[in-house]
Amino acid sequence: MSENIERRRFLKCLGAGSLMLAPLGCSVKEQTGQDAAPHYVMVFDQNKCVGCGxxxxxxxxxxNLPEGRSRVILEQQSSAVAGQACPHCGKTDCDCQRKYVRVSCQQCKNAPCVSVCPTGAAHRDPKTGIVTMDASKCAGCKYCIAACPYNARYINSETDVADNCDFCLQSKLAKGELPACVQECRYDALVFGDANDPNSYVSRLLAVKDSVRVKAHLGTEPSLRYIPIVKLGV
Ligand code: SF4
Ligand code: SF4
Ligand code: SF4
Known part of the structure; x- marks a missing residue:
């Protein structure tokens, strides 16, 4: 099933023009008859990301972030050895072994940023379970930044408010749209959906693909999954 089909299902479930978040969990009930809270996850497929930005x-x-700022960073990694021919294509300047890692909020189920925030600015949205911000409450103390084991938070230089990737909860999901980065990625490196819905594309993908969570040993239970790169020809 393509991501486009998943997108249509997502939008159909939300209802055209919906501005409310309540329908976000409706797919489970609609498709399975079960009433379960959603667990929104994002999958980053390292095999597909080309680092286009x-x-x-x-x-x-x-x-609406300051110029040059994003809630996601792409870290480039390479296992190529300088001056040596690539074992896959034989060239010394190839991209075969170049890979990218998405660095962004992991949407922890046990989120240290939420636990340490003294004002409630960093909080979990009660309807979707997504970790997000109430900018009006942020004191700029940076406790959340220090507490995040993934280095995923920052202070917005224009607003002096802490910020994190919230799966575009306020900017896109509230309008019935997929997260902006998921919509934009032409290489299908990003998939978003409800992991508690057994019929969702993301659930089916995770059922057949090996994926990993970063620093899983910390007990933060990240909702971001990574499909690691598969080495070519070895
Ligand atoms: S990755 Fe960091 S900012 Fe995101 S929920 Fe976890 S602790 Fe909070
Ligand atoms: S910087 Fe803002 S969101 Fe972070 S802990 Fe302080 S008040 Fe909470
Ligand atoms: S989900 Fe939205 S907030 Fe998060 S990185 Fe993608 S575009 Fe940015």
Missing amino acids: GCKEACNKAN
């Missing part, structure tokens, strides 16, 4: 630009625009 479209996700970063889309995030900046959708969330």
Whole structure:
């Protein structure tokens, strides 16, 4: 099933023009008859990301962030050895072994940022379970930034308010749209959906693909999953 089909299902479930978040969990009930709280997850497929940066630009625009700022960073990693031929293609300047890692809020189920925030600014949205911000409550103390084991938070330089990737809860999901980076990625490296819905594309994907969570040993229970790169020809 393509991401486009999943998108149509997502939008159908929300209802055209819906501005309320309540329908976000409706797919489970609608499709299975079960009443379960949603667990929104994002999957980053390292095999598909080409490092184009479209996700970063889309995030900046959708969330009205300062120039050059995004809630997601792409870290480039390479296992290539300088001057040595690539074992896959034989070239010394290839991209075969270049890979990218998405660095963004992991949407922890046990979120240290929420626990330490003294004002309730960093909080979990009660309807969707997504970790997000109430900017009006933020004191700029940076406790959340220090507490985040994923280095995923920052202070918005224009508002002096802490910020994190909230799956575009306020900018896109509230309008019945998929997160901006997911919409933008032309290489299908990002998939978003409800992991508690057994019929969702993301559930089916995770059922057949090996995926990992970063620093799982910390007990934060991240909702961001990574499909690690599969080495070519070895
Ligand atoms: S990754 Fe960091 S900012 Fe995101 S929920 Fe976890 S502790 Fe909070
Ligand atoms: S910087 Fe803002 S969101 Fe972070 S802990 Fe302080 S008050 Fe809470
Ligand atoms: S989900 Fe939204 S807030 Fe998070 S990185 Fe993607 S575009 Fe930015």
